Amino acid sequence: MKLSEKIKRKVYNIAGKVANSLAQNQGEGDKGDKSVTPGMPELIRAVAAEGAVLLENNGVLPFNADDNVALFGRNQIETFFVGYGSGGDVNEPYKVNYLDGLKACEDIKINEMLAEKYTSWCAANPVDEGVWGRWPRYFPEMPFDSDMINQAASESNRAVVFIGRSSGEDRENALEEGSYYLTSEEKKLIRMVTDKFDSTVIILNIGSIIDFSWLDEYSDKIGAVLISWQGGMESGNALADLLSGKVSPSGKLTDTVANSFEDYPSSADFGAKKFNNYTEDIFVGYRYFSTFAREKVRYPFGFGLGYADFELGCLSAEADSETVSVKVTVKNMSAAFSGKETVQVYYSVSGTELVNPDRQLVAYAKTKLLAPGESQEFDITFPVTSFASYDDSGVTGYTNAWVLEKGKYTVFVGTDCVNANPVTTFDIGKSGCIEQLAQVSAAKEAFKRIDGFTEKDGKKYPVKHITPESKTNLAKIIRADLPEGVEITGDKGYKLDDVRSGKVSLDEFVAQLDTVELEAISRGDYIMNSSLGAKGNAGVLGGVLESLRDKGIPAITTTDGPSGIRLHASCSLLPIGAILASTFNDALVEKLYTLVGKEMSVKGSDVLLAPGMNIHRSPLCGRNFEYFSEDPLVSGKIAAAVVRGVQASGLSACPKHFACNNKETNRCHNDSRLSERALREIYLKGFEICVKESSPKCIMTSYNKINGVWGHYNYELCTTVLRKEWGYKGMVMTDWWMRKSKSPEFPNLNDNAYRVRAQVDVLMPGGGRAGKKKPDGTLLRTYGQMDGITLGELQRTAKNVIGLALAIDK
Secondary structure, eight states: OOHHHHHHHHHHHHHHHHHHHHHTTOSOOOSSOOOOOTTHHHHHHHHHHHHOEEEEESSOOSOOTTOEEEEESGGGTSOOOSOBSTTTOOOOSOOOOHHHHHHTOTTOEEOHHHHHHHHHHHHHSOOOOOOTTOOOSSOOOOOOOHHHHHHHHHHOSEEEEEEEOOOBTTSOOOSSBTTTBOOHHHHHHHHHHHHHOTTEEEEEEOSSOOOOGGGGGGGGGEEEEEEOOOOGGGHHHHHHHHHHTSSOOOOOOSSOEESSGGGSTTGGGSOOSSEEEOTTTTOOTHHHHHHHOGGGEEEOTTOOBOSSOEEEEEEEEEEOSSEEEEEEEEEEOOSSOOBOOEEEEEEEEESOSSOOOSOEEEEEEEOOOBOTTOEEEEEEEEEGGGGOEEESSOTTSOSSEEEEOSEEEEEEEESSSSSEEEEEEEEEOSOEEEEEOOOOSOBSSOOEEEEEEEEETTEEEEEEEEOOBOOOOHHHHHHTTOOOOOOOOOOOSOOHHHHHHTSSOHHHHHTTOOHHHHHHTTBOOBSSSOTTSSTTOSEEEEOOSHHHHHTTOOEEEEEEOTTSOOSSSOOOOOOOHHHHHHTTOHHHHHHHHHHHHHHHHHHTOSEEEOOBOOOOOOTTOTTTTTSOOSOHHHHHHHHHHHHHHHHTTTOEEOOBOBTTOOOOTTTTTOEEEOOHHHIIIIITHHHHHHHHHHOOSEEEBOSSEETTEEGGGOHIIIIIIIIIISOOOSEEEOSSSOOOOBOSSSTTOBHHHHHHHTTOOBBSSBSOSSSOSSOOSTTTTTTTSTTOOOHHHHHHHHHHHHHHHHHSOO
């Protein structure tokens, strides 16, 4: 790239970041109205507590009523409630930090002297919240000396040390102190506290997995480690519930905690600016560790302790040609504590042509709150086809197909992926094709991926071979499937309500739209914080022209939303995605987002740009706090719960980012290069579950390329997979703004025409980051020409957008 182009791109990116940061925050927000949605604080508090993960506990937790607790670390006051960026910038009505939550708890006595020292020092040393993409990852600690520790130890018998980490959009976590690693000051503080206090409690106010090797330095001096995550506006009260014993921790890790960063299978292939090869293939997270490196795991996927102890018993486990059924009973063996437990069902298969992980999660279930001695029984069933693998190489005899292979299948039940015991084994005697598909988004650049293993002394070692490359003639596929248009009739006086009532068909209504209107309906109202929607909106689509609104097409307001509704108006600040997933409680998450949907109705949001559901491929991804898990089943199930909740109010959720947005560095230009098998089994599977179980009305594409094609131009993902294979009926929008590009298949087609041909219906927010608010001309430039954009494509997009308008209860 020429130097001038590099400079131009740099300036463009900086301008975009500033625009994104400022556009929705013009003005000071609504400081007068700090109303709270009834029932929301209680639900946020419950979710934040239920998603917390207890990693260690020697009995020091919960605290006793006669304990006096010394709180160390400025994070008790400067709590990270959510991450930074579009996923966390909410004008909340209030926030309860950890110190205030513990102060308000009648069952916990804190060291008031120490709390006052921290309060005074923090007031005199305010934090710098930074700017877009340059937010702080941690806050420097208050200087400490031995006299202060000694004084605290003379007054208190218990100690808590708070460690805080944050991350945000447009930047990765870093392999440095203050991000992935603890700082020297934090280690010094822990050392000084553990020298004076036995059974010190560590609270980790983090958004994603960090290094845990520091635990080895303190031997048995640390009594408990609790990941409280970032719990939204009720963070402090939720922590008080946990430390006092009002709530027993029941969260489970949705990511593996490895001994070191280098142990993660993606560690050598993450963070490059131009492209990243997904060489680990389907062996993401626990799938890799359970197969090749069990000894490198500190805390396994699915792990989490509680105050109560549970006993799992398998009553029966059966499999026939169609269904696997496992009956499990869970009993609370504790004499003193009520609690919840998660039943996790995994499987493994041997003797197949395709190499598979030794553990794959296939189902889970969360108990109700069980009193001491109480039991609950589950009958967990799932189709045998859940065991199918995707063959992108033809080794099974079927190419580009889901195949249920001949082999020996074992089902495991337990409370994490390591502590799961076999409950049944059965054979499938003959391989069969479950679903024959076409090759999509396969690799265009050769690289090696894990697709085999050697075995020595009972241990497996990964083997890599070249990934199958794309052989698709996409131009031929697209030409054969271009939709027929309906002759433009001009305005017949039909209104959208006429379609809704059945008076006219959607085709008849759309035929009224001229090319100016067809262009407009394929984009938003150009800017964030559009005057057509509630103040502070992310953008408006649909009725962006007066003529469209006259026909009854409403202006549809979108808002950022993973951690709350991002508007000038005061809205609830929600727990981050990592907490939602760690609950393993689909029903609780759905209940929370049902209330969010009601809040949307009041505040003026039609489309919540959530959930974020990309896979945690690496602990360094800056937006892991928004996303759910390294596992596609958990990601899909929790995302579906969010969507069902939001859409219960007649509005729309918008799962994102479709697909493979697994890093933030140079995200608008980076190419995620992976095999079709990994794409389908890991990175698309969660979206597939979400689409089929919750029918989202909108989906957002990703910024990045997938095997050389940007998400917002990706016909194979947005038309072939999403609409044809999965039967998706909703609308697809871009992430905010898009990259300019020509279609490789149709060189005369570029930018918006290229996008619409892919059936990415709406460019958001509608124009460039800067410049005049008018169409760029690229959509209609080739209209009527050979291989140019067609009337049928324009009308198809219009119907998808109008379908959203019909589906939203406005």
